[in-house]
Amino acid sequence: MQDRVLEKTMEPALAVSDLNVEILGENGAFPVVSEMSLSVRPGETVCIVGESGCGKSMTALSLLRLLPDSARIASGSIRIHGEDFLAMGGRQVEDFRGDKIAMIFQEPLTALNPVLTIGEQIAESVRQHRKLGKREAFARAVKCLELVQMPDPARRARQYPHELSGGMRQRAMIALALACEPKIIIADEPTTALDVTVQAQILGLISDLQKRLGTAQVLITHDLGVVAEIADRVIVMYAGRRVEECSVYELFDNPIHPYTIGLMGAVPRAASHDGEAQTAPERLTDIPGTVPPLWDLPKGCAFAPRCPRASARCLEERPPFIEKTPGHFAACWEHDNVR
Amino acid sequence: MSDNLAASPLLSVENLKVHFAIRAGVFQRQVGEVKAVDGVSFSIGAGETLGLVGESGCGKSTTGLALMGLVKATDGRIAMQGAEDVTAMRSVPRAHRRRMQIIFQDPFSSLNPRQRIRDIIRAPLDIHGIGTTEERRAEVAKLISLVGLRPDQADNFPHQFSGGQRQRIGIARALALKPDIIVCDEPVSALDVSVQAQILNLLADLQRELGLSYLFISHDLGVVEHVSHRVAVMYLGRIVETGPKKAIFSKPLHPYSELLLRSAPSHDPHRRHQFSAVSDDIPSATKKPSGCAFHTRCPLATDICRRIEPQLEVKADGQFVACHHR
Ligand SMILES: Nc1ncnc2c1ncn2[C@@H]1O[C@H](COP(=O)(O)OP(=O)(O)OP(=O)(O)O)[C@@H](O)[C@H]1O
Ligand SMILES: Nc1ncnc2c1ncn2[C@@H]1O[C@H](COP(=O)(O)OP(=O)(O)O)[C@@H](O)[C@H]1O
Ligand code: SF4
Ligand code: SF4
Ligand SMILES: [Mg+2]
Ligand SMILES: [Mg+2]
Numbered sequence: 292m293q294d295r296v297l298e299k300t301m302e303p304a305l306a307v308s309d310l311n312v313e314i315l316g317e318n319g320a321f322p323v324v325s326e327m328s329l330s331v332r333p334g335e336t337v338c339i340v341g342e343s344g345c346g347k348s349m350t351a352l353s354l355l356r357l358l359p360d361s362a363r364i365a366s367g368s369i370r371i372h373g374e375d376f377l378a379m380g381g382r383q384v385e386d387f388r389g390d391k392i393a394m395i396f397q398e399p400l401t402a403l404n405p406v407l408t409i410g411e412q413i414a415e416s417v418r419q420h421r422k423l424g425k426r427e428a429f430a431r432a433v434k435c436l437e438l439v440q441m442p443d444p445a446r447r448a449r450q451y452p453h454e455l456s457g458g459m460r461q462r463a464m465i466a467l468a469l470a471c472e473p474k475i476i477i478a479d480e481p482t483t484a485l486d487v488t489v490q491a492q493i494l495g496l497i498s499d500l501q502k503r504l505g506t507a508q509v510l511i512t513h514d515l516g517v518v519a520e521i522a523d524r525v526i527v528m529y530a531g532r533r534v535e536e537c538s539v540y541e542l543f544d545n546p547i548h549p550y551t552i553g554l555m556g557a558v559p560r561a562a563s564h565d566g567e568a569q570t571a572p573e574r575l576t577d578i579p580g581t582v583p584p585l586w587d588l589p590k591g592c593a594f595a596p597r598c599p600r601a602s603a604r605c606l607e608e609r610p611p612f613i614e615k616t617p618g619h620f621a622a623c624w625e626h627d628n629v630r
Numbered sequence: 631m632s633d634n635l636a637a638s639p640l641l642s643v644e645n646l647k648v649h650f651a652i653r654a655g656v657f658q659r660q661v662g663e664v665k666a667v668d669g670v671s672f673s674i675g676a677g678e679t680l681g682l683v684g685e686s687g688c689g690k691s692t693t694g695l696a697l698m699g700l701v702k703a704t705d706g707r708i709a710m711q712g713a714e715d716v717t718a719m720r721s722v723p724r725a726h727r728r729r730m731q732i733i734f735q736d737p738f739s740s741l742n743p744r745q746r747i748r749d750i751i752r753a754p755l756d757i758h759g760i761g762t763t764e765e766r767r768a769e770v771a772k773l774i775s776l777v778g779l780r781p782d783q784a785d786n787f788p789h790q791f792s793g794g795q796r797q798r799i800g801i802a803r804a805l806a807l808k809p810d811i812i813v814c815d816e817p818v819s820a821l822d823v824s825v826q827a828q829i830l831n832l833l834a835d836l837q838r839e840l841g842l843s844y845l846f847i848s849h850d851l852g853v854v855e856h857v858s859h860r861v862a863v864m865y866l867g868r869i870v871e872t873g874p875k876k877a878i879f880s881k882p883l884h885p886y887s888e889l890l891l892r893s894a895p896s897h898d899p900h901r902r903h904q905f906s907a908v909s910d911d912i913p914s915a916t917k918k919p920s921g922c923a924f925h926t927r928c929p930l931a932t933d934i935c936r937r938i939e940p941q942l943e944v945k946a947d948g949q950f951v952a953c954h955h956r
Contacts, residue, residue, distance in 0.1 A: 342822035442909050456912060457686075486685040487851065489912070491893035495905030513822070516852075516895025520902055539899045557827035559856030560897045574834065575856070577827035581792045597824075 302373065303330035304507035305354070305392070305475045310367030312346070312353050314585075321586040323349045323362065325531050326612070331507040333474065336498075338518045338539070339511045341528035342554075342582055347511045350528075351479040354509065355394050356384055371475065390420045393468040397480035399460035403452040409436070409463045410448030413470050420471045435466040439496060458489035465496065472504065479511045494520055515558055519543060527551050530593040531585055533612055537619040547621040549598045553578040592624070600625045638711055639673035640843055641697075641730075641811055646670045646706035648692050652916065664915050666692040668867035670706075671942070674811060677837065679844040681858030681875070683851060683890070687915055689867045690847045694813040697845065698732050710810075728758060731804035735816035738796055741788040747799050748774070748784040754806040773802040778832060794825035801832065811843040818853060830857060851894045855879050860948075863887045866915055866923040869942065873949030883951040885928045922954065930955045 312324035324346045331337045339347050352358045354369060356376065369376040371391055379387065396402040404412055413432035417423060423431065429448070436444035439462040452460055461481065468476060481497065482490040498521060501508060510521060518525055522539040527548065535548040546552050556576030580597045583589060591608050595601040604624050612622040647669055652662040667689045674680045682690050695701040697708060710729055734740045741750055748770050755766045774784055777798040788796060797817060804812055814833065818826040830853070836842055848854050854861060855875060862872040863884065871884035882888050896903060911926040913919050922940050925931040934954050942950040 342824060440907050440909060442911070456914075458909060458912070462909070486849065488685065488889055488893040488910075490895075491903070491905040492907055492909055494895075496907035498905075499907045514895070515823075516897050519897050519899045520895045520905070522899070543897075543899050554823060557823045558897065559827075559830065559850075559852040574831050575827035577831055578824035579828070581794060581825060582822070 301332045303332050303370075304372060305509070306330040306368075306370040306373075307354065308368050308370075310350075310353065310369065311365040312349050312358070312362060313365045314349075314362045316361075316586060318586075320365075322365070323531050323585055324353065327367070327533065329509070329526060331475070331509055333507050334501065334505045335523045336501065336508040336510055336521055337524045337526065338522035339509065339526045339528055340513065340515060340518050342513060344582055344585070345528045346531040346585070347513075347528060348479055351394065351477050351509070351511055354477050355388055355392060357388075357394070386420070389416055389473065390471045391473050392475040392477065393471075393473040395461075395464055395468050395476060395478040395481045397483050399457075399464040399484075400452060402464060403460065403467070405452055408449050408451055409455070409466075413448075413463075413467050416467060417470050432466070432470070435470050436463070438469065438500070439463075439466045441466065456489075457485055458492060461485060461489075461493055462496070465493075465500070469500065469504070473506070475507045475509075477509045477511075480513070481510070482517065483512070483514070490517075497521065515554060516560070527554075530583060530588055532593065532622065533620070534594065534623070535619075535621045536612075541619050545616075545619070547615055547619065547626050548594075548623050549600050549625065550578070550594050553597075553599075592622070640676045640678075640711050641845075642673040642707075642709050643697070644671045644707040644709075646693065646696060646708065647704040648689070648696050648701055649704045662916065665867050665918060666915060667696060668918075670864075670867070670869055672862055672869065672872060674843050674845060676810070676843060677841045678859050679837065679846050679857050681854035681861040682845060682847045682864060683849065683854045683861060684864035685849060685890075688864045689915070690849075690864055691815050693864075694732060694815045694845060694847055697813055698730060699727065700732075728807045729810045730813065731807065731809040731811075732813040732815065733797070733800045733804050733817050735819050738788060738793070740800060741796060743788055746785050746787060747779075747791075750788070750799060751802045751806055754803060758807060760807070769806070773805055776805065776836070777802045778828075792825070793821050794828055797821065797829050798832065801829075801836070805836070805840075808840075809842070811845065813845045813847070815847045816849070817846075819848065819850065826853075833857070851890060863890065866913065866918050868923065868952065869950075870924065870952045871950065872942070873946070877946060877949045881946075883945050883949060883956045884924075884953050885930055885956070886924050889927070922952075 308328045310324060310327040311322060313320040313322050327350055329337055339350060341347055349362060353364050371387060410429055410432040413435055414428035417428045417431050433444050433448045436448055441447050441459060441462050455463060482493050485493060512518060518539065525539050525542045526533050527535040529550050535551050546555060557578060559575060578597050583593060589595055592605045592610055595605040610622045610624045612620055615621050615626055646667055648667040650664045650666055651660045652664060653659060654661045670693055672680060684690055692701060696703045751773055752766055752770045755761060755769060761769060771781060774781060779795065779798055818829050821829060846857050858875045861875050861878040862869045863886065865886050871887045878887060882891055913926055919926050921937045922935040925935040940952045940954045942952045945951045945956060
């Protein structure tokens with residue numbers, strides 16, 4: 292708890308404010324990420340959770356300025372250790388990427404270069420940022436693989452991505468991201484493609500490494516179970532916007548937003564190993580309908596068509612994202628009426 | 631539930647094996663063999679759901695496909711109550727096919743993009759020559775509303791539907807022949823949780839209304855616990871533990887079942903796991919370890935485990951475990 296107080300006084304490693312990202316579609320631009328703000332301190336993990344298409348990956352890519360050509364940052368600011376990342380030129384962005392901020396992707400096989408060995412890729416990335424000889428850089432790569440507890444690191448460094456299992460590939464990608472000891476890591480669904488036993492290992496690895504290296508982390512997932520295991524703070528996204536934000540304990544103990552509450556009711560959970568198995572409820576509390584397309588959002592609250600508590604006002608006006616109780620933010624009209 | 635079923639289960643599978651040849655080179659010579667399913671036995675009663683859980687590549691889908699006659703069983707017996715043994719037959723008889731249907735993970739790739747959904751759902755009725763044109767039309771309308779789609783959507787094409795709706799179409803098509811049992815192969819894995827819950831609820835409603843049985847294949851422990859009456863845990867082509875859902879989830883006996891449950895996220899930040907970052911030696915189906923296939927990852931493994939494959943034995947009420955040390 293005391294650590295928490297200390298952290299509060301610390302400068303955020305990453306500070307994003309009022310970020311707006313749009314997609315340049317056939318019929319003009321439409322927003323995919325709207326009014327996104329977040330700040331992450333050293334040693335802190337902020338999870339962004341939401342269903343597919345809500346803009347999680349677009350948020351992640353914009354944090355590294357890796358957006359595809361079809362998308363662009365329309366406005367907002369991204370500060371990395373206080374420096375204005377969006378004002379930087381191409382060369383400086385390249386210098387920052389990998390060195391100060393790095394990304395872990397969901398599918399390591401598509402993110403890794405298939406024609407280079409794991410060791411070569413890590414060494415190459417190191418040499419982009421540090422003045423090291425080839426041999427030194429390769430030795431550093433083996434050290435990185437050791438750090439991520441790759442079994443038999445010296446041998447694996449000489450193997451190609453397709454020669455590794457899914458879990459080992461994800462370890463290799465984490466090693467690649469950590470090669471220059473960046474202080475900020477953005478991980479987009481880093482365990483989604485993995486089997487549950489391997490997911491557990493990778494989650495264990497990610498939190499071990501964070502404790503040792505004190506990185507600031509943004510971890511993106513659609514899985515509330517992963518959130519419960521690893522987050523300090525959580526941002527719930529719906530249709531390109533934040534709808535709720537608070538500490539992970541607060542989120543699970545006192546969720547406010549009807550969407551968050553709906554999601555929690557919709558997840559069937561495996562009982563924990565030590566406890567008595569829960570008797571499965573007859574029905575899950577499903578959320579009717581589906582996520583609306585981003586180019587055709589309803590006028591008021593985007594969740595209104597699916598919300599059990601929607602009122603006339605919700606259909607007309609979008610609720611502001613505001614602090615409802617200390618440290619707990621949400622965008623919902625109904626919550627104000629309840630209090 | 632399962633007790634009185636034992637006498638005459640709806641479906642019983644004995645010692646099912648599906649081995650695939652591994653071929654390589656210009657002449658496609660056989661260089662090896664994958665024992666995707668290697669001696670699997672289970673039974674399913676009327677109105678019962680058997681959850682089949684295990685990690686990628688352990689043979690869940692192959693088991694389901696073999697039941698449907700969509701891949702050829704190498705050995706074993708598949709019997710439906712009151713029907714002849716179909717395993718050895720070159721083509722599975724229609725009567726058998728009608729009683730068992732399958733729904734897949736990816737509803738899109740299993741629907742013909744150029745067909746209207748009313749035609750997709752009617753196809754099984756046409757193929758099996760059931761009813762008059764008028765009766766078929768009425769039946770399709772009934773199925774469409776049964777799975778929660780709107781009648782006016784009947785003339786639309788698959789691409790006009792969301793993932794969850796496509797899964798409803800797949801379910802309607804599977805129901806057309808009034809099967810007794812549906813093989814559900816990861817039917818909700820591709821869906822968002824909010825939509826996943828809709829489909830799980832629909833499957834539960836249908837089971838209650840129509841008395842259906844399910845073989846429910848999933849890698850998601852939460853989903854399996856939610857839907858199943860009984861559970862079978864599969865590892866590299868074998869069932870290593872099976873029993874009532876409650877027993878498997880509260881006191882699993884096989885070390886692999888324990889590992890699976892220990893690995894599932896807690897959904898409660900107050901009760902986090904201390905996950906170990908250590909990688910274990912995960913084998914593949916093509917290089918199956920000797921003896922107990924789990925011995926490369928098992929904390930309890932001893933010499934006998936490396937030499938002799940343990941058989942399923944009853945260890946507790948209805949709970950069968952294949953392990954030398956449990
Ligand atoms: N037609 C085939 N030819 C050769 N090998 C196959 C074939 N189909 C499946 N296999 C192999 O059989 C094993 C079991 O595959 P299967 O698809 O049944 O696994 P699964 O448990 O359904 O996995 P997942 O959870 O990934 O769907 C795997 O090693 C797979 O590569
Ligand atoms: N390269 C792209 N070009 C155009 N639109 C895209 C691209 N990638 C994603 N989108 C769209 O942006 C929206 C948000 O996508 P994404 O950020 O990937 O969602 P999430 O990661 O939350 O599933 C979706 O509507 C998606 O279709
Ligand atoms: S603002 Fe209205 S529609 Fe939106 S989540 Fe709150 S109650 Fe529901
Ligand atoms: S038989 Fe041996 S290796 Fe296999 S699960 Fe039991 S103790 Fe472990
Ligand atoms: Mg994504
Ligand atoms: Mg499968």
